[in-house]
Amino acid sequence: MGPGAVLAGPRRLCLSRFLASGPGALCPFDRRLKRKQKNWAAAQPEAERCEYLREEVGSRIADRVFDIARTFPLALDLGCGRSYIAQHLNKKKPIESEIPRISVVADEEFLPFKENTFDLVVSGLSLHWVNDLPKALHEVHRVLKPDGVFVGSMFGGDTLYELRCSLQLAELEREGGFAPHVSPFTAVSDLGHLLGRAGFNTLTVDTDEIQVNYPGMFELMDDLQGMGESNCSWSRKPMLHRATMLAAAAVYREMYGNEDGTVPATFQIYYMIGWKFHESQAKPAQRGSAKMSFGDLRKMNEFIPEGGKL
Template sequence: MNVNLQSLRSLQRLCGAGWRRLSSMQGGSMNVFDRRMKRKQKKWASSLPDSAKYDYLKNEVGGRLADRIYDVSRTFPLALDVGCGKSHIAEYLSKDVVGRLFLTDISDSSLRKNKDCEIPTHSVQADEEFLPFKENTFDLVFSSMSMHWINDLPGALRQIHQVLKPDGVFIGAMLGGDTLYELRCSLQLAELEREGGFAPHISPYTAVTDLGNLLGQAGFNMLTVDVDEVQVHYPCILEVMTDLQGMGESNCAWNRKSLLHRDTILSAAAIYKEMYGSEDGSVPATFQILYTIGWKPHKSQAKPAKRGSANVSFADLSKTG
């Protein structure tokens, strides 16, 4: 290779982080993703004879999101799973917590492979950006590993807010901006070396600093945003890319490059191992998961105290007790 290790580490700092921020997105929605391509990718992935072996990441995140639902400590007579895929959350929930569940996904083939659960379910093929439900319908809306493919994320959050009943809660999990930074860096550096420039091969993801603002703009209050990481080890870069396809998580951005040259892939594999490889020869792939919780306002909810209403100053706190 013509790029030495010191140069690689310098370039890593430039291209390792996510390259799209959703900030306030004022002036209309963005058109980053080819939604028809994403439907085709999910349909292809769900049609694989061994598709279940690629569910490990979505099952893991679905279980962690289910834990957050249990943490709310209330029952939900009617719930909605937005972008359910093969239903990676419902299997972790009991009918004592969720009475009935509507499942929606852009791919009808994914809906047909929904996993069995004890909750009565109803499947509806629907785009996450166009929810076909009336206002004030659901007590709970949740979504896992789907919303990072939405073009109009602010609009989708507003629709979720709309279909929730007052005092209803939205709990979501989506990929964040540092996801697959190892793969992104390796591909970009390999293309830079072999082809004299690079194109985006990894989807742009949402920055964690934007989510709170987006939820607030959609009308939610009592917000919670936290970050988790799941790191998976693979034999080499080819297995990383194969599993992403099997998950239905391949890039569908309009500006994606459809072809990778063989020499570029070989170079990327060498860079990946050089920069990130473990002692056992495997390479890690990091998935940053952004978890969000937001409530639709209701008069019964606790209100923050009015500004200036405190009767103890911070300077006097050390004197109390």
Template sequence: MAPSALCVRCSLLVLRKGYRAPSSSTWHKYGNAPVRGASTSVFNVFDRGMKRRQKNWAASQANAQQYEYLREEIGDRVADRVFDVARTFPFALDIGSGRGYISRHLTKETVERFVQADVCEEALKRSSASEIPTINVIADEEFLPFKDNTFDLVVSSLSLHWVNDLPRAFQEIYRVLKNDGVFIGAMFGGETLYELRCSLQLAEIEREGGFSPHVSPFTAVNDIGNLMGRAGFNMLTVDTDEIQVHYPGMFELMKDLQGMGESNCAWNRRCLLHRDSMLAAAAIYQEMYGAEDGSMPATFQIYCMIGWKPHESQAKPAKRGSATMSFGELGKVNEMLSKSKKDDA
């Protein structure tokens, strides 16, 4: 079934009872104004309205597919983790789906029905066809317009690093999951683009006597597990991986980031970078990080996370003090096994 683009105002059966979609003015201003239900203590780091415009512009370009290599790769890896779970999911949700980078790798034997949610309507309009019956919904990661206990599986790939209120996003994911449901996601980590960040900072210090942030901040890996645990997830797994992509130069890297819709959208970003500083940064990048073949590597750190919503059927840790062997006796295990083999012989 071909995906159909729907707005959050549609009366889907899965929509939360009593939910009201934000008006158009609220939708475009939620980056710089209080959002319905948002905590006043949340750091408003990113201009979410700007990010939405960046993603819509990138998705509407005629050559948009040539910049999707990272999203394709990570979407494939997330799908592999879904296949690792030996069950069929009747109903699944993809948060920040873009053009369907996860669903295109899944089968209807694994996921029976699928909902793709993203703030970028242009990407949803151009979503790839899938053999899984799919519905597209325009929705914000921090305010999912679905009823409690709706989905058996929630996935996300390279979207959550632009969320201002990450604790709330995890709480929303936890809320819409059914008991014994699983969340499998991937997001950019703190060491992403450290080469570009260092080169720009050194160039600005040299040419202008100070520097401004040009690469958006990322979450630390230890914070991911803490936030998911606070949201209620158990049986947590968080691991990191790195992908290194080689570019002809720094400007080609920046062009690709723009084509991905991954340009910086932090409120404190500096919109203007002087020509001298840019040329100096490119030279520093080449000198400090350039490969022998003349290319410039860019590192993308990926956090991969898995968390389960608790259920009575899940395995539980043994009670404290119930162990029958101390850690000091573990060295005797090999002796016991060797003796058992000799007896059997």
């Protein structure tokens, strides 16, 4: 990300927070297990083979940063991984400080930085594993300087719906019931509310879909494991019988398979941008201060020929 970047990644999150975690409605994920999954994935000899999604999303986050016409003296890459965002930001150098880049062991819900520290916080595909997302967003807001900006992304919504449906149908048919095998995701309709509650203003939330074709369901699951994206919810089922897995693969191919024999996997990505308030920021006009009503606009439209202009 450049010399002024501070990297904090879930691969090296503090163990004390994990030990405080436990099952429950407000704590859906086993963070100790997620840490093990991330560490295992990072240690694989061909770990970079499974980085294609984070590479692509990192590029799209960087494009959103480039759209902001300013530079950032100090930036935090939250959940940095292998610097998927930083490698793209380095091309245009929006980070201007001469402070050396450092890595910090941190938990997204308890950032070890002082208030009003960073001009920019970015995060690529890590916040969907946070147990307390409102708390994590509040922490991001806290460490931003006034007029600082947060640009982040996370999996959400319909991500891996093909895999989810195939596993559920196969388990129902073979075992008479099913357990969740794909972790729960935040709904896009909730993100704006959560960002606003955390104190951000001038919000932008948008969605994108990336569809990847795989030879089969087992190759998809192998890549998910290589990404460190395997299920870690407390309600997960520890194992599936071989017959159920084979049935799920057949269902997947039958319901969603492509003509060339591959199967698609859909990843829905949420992107979010939020600013920390500063007096210099543009303010919305007060309610009722408009100089023209919608009725006046309709009257003006009566004088415009169909398909023409005044």
